[in-house]
Amino acid sequence: MAQIGIYGLGTMGSALALNLAEHGFDVAVTNREVDWIAPFIEEAGDLAARLTAEERLEAFVAALGVPRVILLMIPSGAPVDAMLAQITPLLDPGDIVIDGGNADFHDTRRRADMLSENGLHFVGLGVSGGEAGARHGPSMMMGGSAEAWAALEPILTAIGARHEGVPCVAHLGPDGAGHFVKTVHNGIEYADMQIIAEIYGLLRNGAAFSPPEIADVFAGWNAGPLRSYLVEITAEVLAARDPETGHPVVDVIKDAAGQKGTGRWTVIEALRLGQSASVIEAAVGARGWSSEKETRQAAETVLGGAVGAITASPEVLAEAFLAARMLAYAQGFRVMAAASDEYGWALDPAQIARIWRAGCIIRAGMLDTIADAFAGGAPRGELILVPEIARDLALRLPALRQVVAEAVHSGHAVPALSGALAWYDTMRRGHGTAALIQAQRDRFGHHGFERLGQAGRHHGPWRD
Numbered sequence: 001m002a003q004i005g006i007y008g009l010g011t012m013g014s015a016l017a018l019n020l021a022e023h024g025f026d027v028a029v030t031n032r033e034v035d036w037i038a039p040f041i042e043e044a045g046d047l048a049a050r051l052t053a054e055e056r057l058e059a060f061v062a063a064l065g066v067p068r069v070i071l072l073m074i075p076s077g078a079p080v081d082a083m084l085a086q087i088t089p090l091l092d093p094g095d096i097v098i099d100g101g102n103a104d105f106h107d108t109r110r111r112a113d114m115l116s117e118n119g120l121h122f123v124g125l126g127v128s129g130g131e132a133g134a135r136h137g138p139s140m141m142m143g144g145s146a147e148a149w150a151a152l153e154p155i156l157t158a159i160g161a162r163h164e165g166v167p168c169v170a171h172l173g174p175d176g177a178g179h180f181v182k183t184v185h186n187g188i189e190y191a192d193m194q195i196i197a198e199i200y201g202l203l204r205n206g207a208a209f210s211p212p213e214i215a216d217v218f219a220g221w222n223a224g225p226l227r228s229y230l231v232e233i234t235a236e237v238l239a240a241r242d243p244e245t246g247h248p249v250v251d252v253i254k255d256a257a258g259q260k261g262t263g264r265w266t267v268i269e270a271l272r273l274g275q276s277a278s279v280i281e282a283a284v285g286a287r288g289w290s291s292e293k294e295t296r297q298a299a300e301t302v303l304g305g306a307v308g309a310i311t312a313s314p315e316v317l318a319e320a321f322l323a324a325r326m327l328a329y330a331q332g333f334r335v336m337a338a339a340s341d342e343y344g345w346a347l348d349p350a351q352i353a354r355i356w357r358a359g360c361i362i363r364a365g366m367l368d369t370i371a372d373a374f375a376g377g378a379p380r381g382e383l384i385l386v387p388e389i390a391r392d393l394a395l396r397l398p399a400l401r402q403v404v405a406e407a408v409h410s411g412h413a414v415p416a417l418s419g420a421l422a423w424y425d426t427m428r429r430g431h432g433t434a435a436l437i438q439a440q441r442d443r444f445g446h447h448g449f450e451r452l453g454q455a456g457r458h459h460g461p462w463r464d
């Protein structure tokens with residue numbers, strides 16, 4: 001009998017099936033389009049011996065040992081609900097259904113509730129690392145019951161990534177906890193990518209570096225404190241040439257970024273929880289602006305698109321990048337802490353930082369520092385208040401200020417870098433300007449305000 005079944009043989013599902021087979025698990029597989037199944041088995045080569053392919057859902061379910069473990073690797077949203085409606089009547093109490101897609105955690109919570117009525121465990125599993133990760137070791141963020149984790153832990157830790165021997169797979173909390181942490185992972189991914197794009201833009205348009213020259217800068221950074229998967233692939237991408245034209249590949253790609261929703265969900269949830277993850281917000285917004293290509297082209301004619309020179313050296317840009325990246329992580333962890341309180345998940349930020357150190361898209365040297373900082377107990381749960389991090393930020397802030405100031409002065413858009421700086425400058429002031437907003441609210445709407453050092457709700461002297 002198969003130890004696990006995978007429904008969905010797209011890129012991620014196929015790669016996970018092969019990863020499981022390679023680690024000695026017997027895997028049942030099936031797919032909605034049945035004609036995908038035979039070519040997949042053929043490509044599996046020797047690993048096919050561990051794969052049981054079934055075309056019918058009933059046969060797929062019957063091929064599984066009990067309790068059954070079924071991993072759905074299908075598009076998120078309505079297809080998952082449709083699949084659950086089909087498959088749950090074939091299952092028995094104690095069986096486990098895993099959604100390995102990028103699902104909205106609200107859906108995951110609803111589905112977990114729904115399946116629990118039949119004694120079934122529904123697991124929301126965040127899987128990061130793209131196709132290569134899925135095939136050779138992804139980082140995995142599990143949300144679900146302790147019983148489901150007990151059954152899944154041996155399987156997931158066998159196929160997951162490891163950082164210096166430590167598995168990058170963990171049970172983070174119940175129901176939607178895993179999918180939410182994966183959503184914030186993607187929000188941070190958006191932020192890091194936007195910071196990189198802004199720095200690329202400053203070097204390219206403000207300092208006249210060519211793509212191969214910028215590739216060298218990023219390759220150099222990848223050997224230091226900025227070491228990360230996204231910096232590594234940025235160097236690779238910028239060095240690549242288009243075989244058709246001989247131009248740098250980056251110059252033949254339309255400058256309109258896609259997005260499937262996870263970055264936006266992070267921002268929506270942050271705002272719902274009364275927060276603002278300004279770097280992630282900037283990154284999501286910038287993707288939206290990027291896709292308005294025609295409007296930008298029209299505006300360039302009307303408004304003028306010239307930008308001035310940037311004198312900040314790659315060394316200064318690296319310091320600014322480090323500061324902004326840390327602030328983006330700090331914001332992501334704040335959103336997770338707020339959601340953890342709201343939904344009673346008891347997320348452990350040190351554990352999250354640890355499982356992001358390998359396998360996932362945002363894996364970065366900096367996560368070691370972050371994991372240690374949380375393990376040591378961050379004051380008020382805030383990374384920016386951890387003494388070593390506060391010290392590093394203070395050292396790097398002059399560079400971030402210089403880069404943002406030069407960019408603003410010369411007309412380069414740096415929404416993520418400036419969003420990071422605005423948040424830092426807001427948080428470092430114990431006394432801000434919101435007293436005026438409170439006074440205005442009271443003036444026009446009698447909303448009342450708190451007085452410093454006095455309990456109760458008060459009003460200003462402007463009432464008639």
Ligand code: 6PG
Nearest residue numbers: 128129130186259260261262361
């Ligand atoms: C990962 C990635 C992965 C995928 C995102 C990209 O962790 O492996 O985040 O989940 O690449 O869906 O999202 P966008 O299409 O929204 O950029």
